[in-house]
Amino acid sequence: MKHLAHARRTAAVSLAGVAALVLAGCGAQDDGGSVSLGFVNGSTTHFHTCLLHAVEEEAQRTDVTVYSANSKQDAGTELSNIEDMIARNVDALIVQTVNVDALEGDIAKAKGAGIPVYLTSVATDDMADVLGAAVVDLKKVGALDAGWIAEDAAGKKVTVGVVAGAPGAASDLLVGGFEDALPVNAKVVANQPGMFNPVKAQDVAENMIQAHPDLDYAFVANEEMALAVRKAFDAAGAEDVRIVSVNGTEEGVAAVKDGRLSATVANSAATIGQTAVRSTLGLLDGEQGVDKIADIPLVLVTRENLSEAPQYCPK
Template sequence: MRAFVKPAMALSAVAIAAVALAGCSGSGSSGSSDSGGGLTIGFINGSTDDFGVCLQNGVQETADAAGDTVKVLNSNHDAAEEVSNVQDMIDQGVDVIILQSIDSDSLGTAVTDAADAGIPLFITSSVPDDPSAVLGVATSDIAGIGADAGGFVADDAAGAAVTVGIVAGAPGYYSDTEVGGFTGALPSTATVVSTQPNYTFDQAGAQSAAATILQTNPDVDYIFALTEVMAAGVATAVADAGSDAKIVTVNGTDDGLAAVEDGTYAATVSNSAYELGQIAVTNSIALLADPSDSSIDHIATVPYLLITKDNIADATPYCSAAS
């Protein structure tokens, strides 16, 4: 069976080979028309960072297991490139496009262009204004993930008055939603003393943003970093400042879990990019076969879990199939 009946169930519905692919860097195409499958899937990635690589692993390996072909393009955080990539996949005549959109405007253009061309479009991470206009959606509860991180601060502070710094991303849906979920779950005794944007979402930018927070708030109790790549930069800034700030973040990568285990991070929220890609392909195949299949969630949500030292073993693998 190729479909996930419920997104939160164990991922045993399709046999996945847990092998690293040489093409997981986010560029080029993979597979071939004589690989034994009938579908050609056009996957448009949004980045070449850990998230993008692991998302692509999930897409590629799930398609391989189903015997389908994957063609890959990458928009590299460029909205104009995303629009161009969608048109490229349309011109190549793929059977379905799976799109990791990076911008709400380019997403709207993609929905329109794919519909005009008669090519089904499946969206990951974002929900279009009119979900009925696309084949399906696989997304993360970004606000809920942020809320779990904020809930950790609430529980850990245990009623004490605490201060919090936030290293956000560039203003936009993803950063704003996750940060909003985080701040909304903070207790009334927590004060956000500084929010610094990291427009490039990278480690160096996060280190600089955290250093700014620490310069003006040397005794800050917690720093929330939007991703574990950014948290690594925050950790460097915290160490350089000799700070005792507890770092809370999101992803659940192997490096992130190791940082939780050794105490570098106080907590992370496990949210598998691989599983997102896995669900996108599996549900695309099922909905192409039967768009009215009521056992498939039209908007599927990837499970997530707050991880501390106490439950590291419960984290879903970020970049490979769950065993």
């Protein structure tokens, strides 16, 4: 694949003089590979940390140089990170966006520099300007949790609280898929953002259970928040509220096993990161049989199928 590092664009040549910039907030794994990738991560949650480790491990295994930056849930920082990666003259960008609405500007900026973009977790409506994507069907993730509630409620009228993530990001798709798939007997009585922050989520849960002491179920947009929500509910004497969540981390699966969570949907960060690097390299090199859009497998994990949960984070 050595030709990939040299046979592309001239649009970014003018940036070569600043390619040695030390990027604020950036890390790098540099093994002297002939292909260089920029990875722009969206946050510092457990998911994002595991995703970074997976990208770095797969890059090292394939003798690829990878530079990383973290946007910390800020769309402006994400665009700045994209610009910094352009300055490094990378061969392609892997982007875990903080906000699907920010992607249009990100992709346009990279396209103007002749650098292809590969997306993780989400895809755009128009993939014409995108190299590819490792996609988690976030609406389906939410729908799987809603399906568990539908089966568990068995037609009884029940109330549901939603602790979302950060508005405008993947959380919107998760919550939308969840609410759309709820049965008519399940009514959402509260929906507040926990910002993917356990401390914030615990505050939200405390207020939610005070306002709705007879709450039956809660959908929480990741397991870190869900475990904080569990603490808040238990402290308020609401141990019977059943919580469903997202990710399938080792801690999350353990919480399903011991009953703190009733179900979670596993979408392995390790698989996403590995797929992103492999597919990016394959698509750059024009390999046959590499899908432009790779669907990441999903597993609804309950006490009945704990062994089916995939490895979440690289060891």
